[in-house]
Amino acid sequence: MRQTWRWFGPNDPVSIDDMLQAGVQGVVTALHHVPTGTVWTAQEITKRQNDLACMKDGTPSGLTWEVVESLPVSEAIKTQTGDWRSHIENWITSMRNLHAAGIRVICYNFMPVLDWTRTDLAWRRPTGARCMRFDLIDFAAFDIHILQRKGAADSFPDDIRDAANRRFAGMDDARREQLAGNVVFGLPGAAERLSMANVRDLLDSYAPVTDAVLRQNFHDFLEQVTPVAQELGMRLCCHPDDPPFPLLGLPRVMSTEADYAERLAAVDLPANGITLCSGSLGARHDNDLPGMMRRLGHRVHFLHLRNVRRDNDTIPASFFEDEHLGGQTDMVALIDAVLAEETRRRAEGREDAIIPMRPDHGQDILDDIGRGGQPGYPAIGRLKGLAELRGVEAALHHRGAAK
Incomplete structure (x- = not known):
């Protein structure tokens, strides 16, 4: 797995220096300041790349922007209202500009209104x-x-x-x-x-948007953006609903394995792929994360590895963000399935044999408490999670080498 780290830009309390000390190999970021629906220009993309190229003292960091998270899909696109057609054109233009800058993986979501929800x-x-x-x-x-x-x-x-x-x-x-x-x-x-x-x-604004309408609008979006991504050699990967069940009377279309299978079949091109988020999907007891990786792994372009613990197995259920090797997802089995998929890709000669992964979220521990970082994105808590995930991967590789 390619070990990456989400960074929210120059104002992020977790700095480039912190990332390097954590041992990450690449950066996941976005142009959060650019209004949704407008074009990410080449100039703004280059500026962000330059932002992460140096440590505080000017020493080259050696880090590059490897995954976009996220290139937002506007509410207008999801509801097919207002300027939704021009928003899709702008999304495609942004994708072309990212490609020209050397970036190949774009994570996005199709959640109505809610990007994520916690109490x-x-x-x-x-x-x-x-x-x-x-x-x-x-x-x-x-x-x-x-x-x-x-x-x-x-x-x-x-x-x-x-x-x-x-x-x-x-x-x-x-x-x-x-x-x-x-x-x-x-x-x-x-x-x-x-x-x-x-x-x-x-x-x-979502009153007319039923579950079926949102699914069709999503397919319409995929039909326009995926062929361009395929032509460019880009990999698009949709993030699941967070949490993966209906809230506020809104439809949800990316909550289960069946949802992903339906979206992948709607536009059956390799560029149309998955962000496998073990934390979001793990908030439902009926989502089998290692099994999903085995069955859909050929279209997994990005991994978010985190763990949650549900209060019970109802849907919906209360849950909290547990330690990376805690919670109710078998993280060892999931990483084992990831490594098996990478082995299969190498045998096929795929350029994307190594899947980018980031330690998603983390608990605030030690000096994280009081730092005022982005909720879910502490420095030390994520470092701990990354170390645990790295240890699991190393042990599985060692086991494989010993056979």
Whole structure:
């Protein structure tokens, strides 16, 4: 596996120097400041490449931008409203500009409104570490009582709704505000702190978009962008829904193995691929991550390796972000399946035999606590996760060499 690291740009508290000391081999980043739907220009791409080329003292870092995460797909494209056609053209132009800059892998998602959802961004563990958590009762309390979405109460089973009513009644104003902020953090424009009215407007824009409509709109998008990617030698890899079940009455189309199989078959070209995120997919008990890697591995272009622990096996379920070798996904079996796929690719002579991987998320530990980094992206917590994943890979290679 190619060991990469997500970086949020020059303002990221985790620096290029930190990445190098963690031992990473490449960088995953994006032009977060460029408005969604507009073109990523050659100048902006080059500027970001230059940003990561040097350490603080000017010494060359030797690191390069290897994976884009993410080139955003606008809400207009997902709903096929407004300037959606020009947004697709801009997406293709951005892809061409990235190709010209030497970048070959683009991660993106097709989640409506929500990029990711958590109810707690710094949930305390018994060790004192902090992690992100999705609590279904807290989320129901937000949906029903804070957002006051029409029909929200009917979206939850009776026991969850009743528990949410009690939970909300016991919250003070500060906790209610914190909960709303945590959920909104995963929405587009979160840095500007969207109001509940803004969120309701975004949800209203999806009123005509059923599950079937979103799937068709996704296929329309793939039919336009994938042939260009195939011609260029680019690899597109869709990230799964996070979490992988419906929220806020919105459709979800990338939550299971069947969803991925359907999207891959819709435009059956090698460029149309998968970001296999073991954390997002692992929030459902019926997603078999090692099996998915074995069955769909030929189209996996990017790996997010993290682990979650569910409170139970209902769908949806509450969960928290566990240690990389904790949680309920068998990470050793998953990495074993990844290495088997890489061996198969080398035998075929594929240029992409080595799959880029990043240690996704991590718990805040030691000096991460109080650093003020991006939620889920601490320096030391990810370093610990990367070391554990690297150790598993080394042990599996050693086992294979000894046979």
